[in-house]
Amino acid sequence: MNACNLCGGAKVEVAHANVFGQGVSLVRCVACGFKFYDRTYMQPEAFYNSPANDDFAERSYMYGSQVIARQTDEQAPANKVFLVSYYGAVLDQVAHVLGRQPRTLYEVGCDWGAFLRVAHDRGIRATGCDLNRRAAEIAQKRMGLDVAAGAFLALDVPTEQDVVVLFDVIEHIPNPRDVMERVWGMLASGGIAAIKTFYDEYHQTVPLDLSPARHMDRGLKTTGYFDPTAHPCHFDLPVLRALMARVGLNVVKETLDEVNGQVTLFVRRPAA
Numbered sequence: 001m002n003a004c005n006l007c008g009g010a011k012v013e014v015a016h017a018n019v020f021g022q023g024v025s026l027v028r029c030v031a032c033g034f035k036f037y038d039r040t041y042m043q044p045e046a047f048y049n050s051p052a053n054d055d056f057a058e059r060s061y062m063y064g065s066q067v068i069a070r071q072t073d074e075q076a077p078a079n080k081v082f083l084v085s086y087y088g089a090v091l092d093q094v095a096h097v098l099g100r101q102p103r104t105l106y107e108v109g110c111d112w113g114a115f116l117r118v119a120h121d122r123g124i125r126a127t128g129c130d131l132n133r134r135a136a137e138i139a140q141k142r143m144g145l146d147v148a149a150g151a152f153l154a155l156d157v158p159t160e161q162d163v164v165v166l167f168d169v170i171e172h173i174p175n176p177r178d179v180m181e182r183v184w185g186m187l188a189s190g191g192i193a194a195i196k197t198f199y200d201e202y203h204q205t206v207p208l209d210l211s212p213a214r215h216m217d218r219g220l221k222t223t224g225y226f227d228p229t230a231h232p233c234h235f236d237l238p239v240l241r242a243l244m245a246r247v248g249l250n251v252v253k254e255t256l257d258e259v260n261g262q263v264t265l266f267v268r269r270p271a272a
């Protein structure tokens with residue numbers, strides 16, 4: 001078992017043994033409470049570039065970008081209006097926390113670039129990256145964006161950014177502290193980051209001793225949150241706040257989405 005990526009602690013205890021009867025245990029760092037799966041299971045590069053994931057991507061999490069990219073779809077105009085207004089509202093929130101309109105913004109895990117495109121259309125220098133090569137290529141070619149394909153921790157990234165965003169990303173990366181340290185380094189003095197992820201408290205009613213099939217039978221909440229390949233990290237709110245503090249980012253705002261069990265943390269790199 002690997003050491004805790006948040007605090008370096010080597011001592012872990014089993015939080016949930018044999019999750020869903022699939023032979024993998026979720027562990028908790030004794031020192032800081034961070035819960036994670038054994039990182040030797042994780043191969044994000046392969047996972048996010050597998051054909052199965054491309055298919056999944058088209059059906060679900062990349063759908064928003066497709067709607068903006070594909071104007072010919074009958075429903076696209078209405079959906080585009082919705083997405084532009086939804087992402088526009090996120091940008092308004094970002095500007096409010098920053099205290100002005102951002103000039104530069106970087107998105108980690110931008111998929112096909114829907115959010116970046118909306119930011120770009122507001123005159124923001126909006127760039128980003130995605131681990132899925134196909135998604136990054138579409139962001140470049142179809143959406144006309146400056147997006148790199150590859151792992152965030154391995155890519156060259158810009159510095160002096162007003163804003164860095166990670167939506168539904170940090171729970172997928174086995175070393176979240178490394179990610180947040182890098183985000184800190186990208187931000188201008190006084191710049192902000194927005195991090196949306198699941199919060200663990202919401203998901204505690206999922207019975208982890210039942211197989212996924214039994215969950216379906218009983219009409220219970222999805223088991224996806226506890227999937228060890230997709231979600232190596234499990235943050236409760238105090239652990240998330242502590243992660244930000246550890247890397248020198250101040251939490252300035254938190255918004256809870258109590259329908260989907262997600263939180264968005266807005267954090268600031270203090271002015272030097």
Ligand SMILES: [Zn+2]
Nearest residue numbers: 004007029032
């Ligand atoms: Zn720890």
